[in-house]
Amino acid sequence: MNHVDEEVLESKPVKTKKPKRKKPRVWLVSFWVCFSLLFLMVVVAVSGLYYVWNQLSPTKAGPPVEVTVTKGMSANGVSKLLEEHGIIKNSFIFGYYLVLKDEGANFQAGKYLLTPGMDRAEVIAKLNAGDVIAEETITFTIPEGYNIEQIADKLAAEGLGDRDTFLSLANEDRAWAGAETVLLLPKELNNVKYRLEGYLFPDTYEFVKGITEEEIVLRLLREQDRKLATLPEDWVDQLDVLNISMHELLIIASLIEREVVVDAERPIVAGVIYNRLKQPMRLQIDATIQYALGEQKDVLSFVDTELDSPYNTYLIDGLPPGPIANPSLDSIKAALYPEEHRYFYYVTKKDGTNTHLFAETYSQHQRNIENSKRTAQ
Numbered sequence: 001m002n003h004v005d006e007e008v009l010e011s012k013p014v015k016t017k018k019p020k021r022k023k024p025r026v027w028l029v030s031f032w033v034c035f036s037l038l039f040l041m042v043v044v045a046v047s048g049l050y051y052v053w054n055q056l057s058p059t060k061a062g063p064p065v066e067v068t069v070t071k072g073m074s075a076n077g078v079s080k081l082l083e084e085h086g087i088i089k090n091s092f093i094f095g096y097y098l099v100l101k102d103e104g105a106n107f108q109a110g111k112y113l114l115t116p117g118m119d120r121a122e123v124i125a126k127l128n129a130g131d132v133i134a135e136e137t138i139t140f141t142i143p144e145g146y147n148i149e150q151i152a153d154k155l156a157a158e159g160l161g162d163r164d165t166f167l168s169l170a171n172e173d174r175a176w177a178g179a180e181t182v183l184l185l186p187k188e189l190n191n192v193k194y195r196l197e198g199y200l201f202p203d204t205y206e207f208v209k210g211i212t213e214e215e216i217v218l219r220l221l222r223e224q225d226r227k228l229a230t231l232p233e234d235w236v237d238q239l240d241v242l243n244i245s246m247h248e249l250l251i252i253a254s255l256i257e258r259e260v261v262v263d264a265e266r267p268i269v270a271g272v273i274y275n276r277l278k279q280p281m282r283l284q285i286d287a288t289i290q291y292a293l294g295e296q297k298d299v300l301s302f303v304d305t306e307l308d309s310p311y312n313t314y315l316i317d318g319l320p321p322g323p324i325a326n327p328s329l330d331s332i333k334a335a336l337y338p339e340e341h342r343y344f345y346y347v348t349k350k351d352g353t354n355t356h357l358f359a360e361t362y363s364q365h366q367r368n369i370e371n372s373k374r375t376a377q
Contacts, residue, residue: 069108108132140205142203142204182199191310198327259287282317357372
């Protein structure tokens with residue numbers, strides 16, 4: 001029994017243990033994958049930063065070029081313009097750089113002289129400062145008391161504009177951008193010779209060569225605004241005190257301008273005008289007839305005083321329909337702050353002083369006329 005069992009036992013196969021296969025270490029694979037990705041990202045980032053740095057670096061040096069930034073141009077528009085002229089390498093990246101640095105909003109319009117190879121900070125500084133090319137200018141003087149036709153003649157004579165174009169613009173019923181005083185023109189403006197008469201400030205101007213007639217008109221209108229802003233703070237209230245409009249103020253100021261040479265007499269003549277208006281009494285100012293005639297006369301004839309014109313203050317009551325000249329600031333001040341007195345008449349002295357003799361009554365005025373003739377040079 002034991003023997004059989006041993007044989008049986010000996011015939012049974014003996015099981016052997018297979019060696020276990022080693023599993024790969026997952027953490028090591030993950031490490032290499034992450035390291036590779038990280039390395040790739042760093043390479044990409046460094047490459048990107050280098051590209052951006054390179055695109056923001058100065059361009060190749062070259063001769064200066066003129067770059068014109070127009071009014072209202074956006075920062076992106078300026079960037080494209082700079083790239084086109086070789087001042088920067090990449091307008092897209094430069095535009096984002098401006099956003100990052102909060103730049104571009106204050107870029108000023110004008111013609112710039114920029115050089116390829118300039119540092120971006122220098123370019124931005126010039127655009128912010130408005131460091132434009134000094135344009136060639138022409139000096140033009142409008143004497144105080146010139147009317148619109150005289151200004152047009154002077155512009156044409158000095159080659160600054162076309163006479164007819166200027167006169168046409170001076171009569172246009174339109175808004176002038178940025179000009180405020182002219183907006184106070186009466187809605188019903190009848191019988192005026194030129195709409196803008198009295199609103200174009202007489203002064204010495206520096207005009208850019210090539211300026212248009214329209215730009216000249218606008219410049220003169222805006223100068224009127226600037227000069228009025230220098231008046232005493234209560235000047236608008238003074239219009240109510242005098243019971244006149246802005247348009248009437250300029251009419252009176254223009255009468256004073258054409259009648260007076262000596263500054264000290266401007267408020268006195270203003271007082272005469274207001275005294276006559278209060279009566280009421282016709283102004284009978286020779287300068288209004290001269291304006292209607294379109295010529296200056298030392299002595300008016302009786303026929304002249306009968307001229308059928310809305311500007312003839314020998315025939316019409318009150319003020320003419322519009323100014324007869326473009327008055328100085330001194331005449332505007334005199335019209336605002338007239339001297340209070342009882343004068344109703346004045347006559348120019350013939351002694352060469354350009355001063356006047358004033359009178360309260362007509363008989364006194366007649367005596368002054370005779371005295372003036374006796375002192376004639």
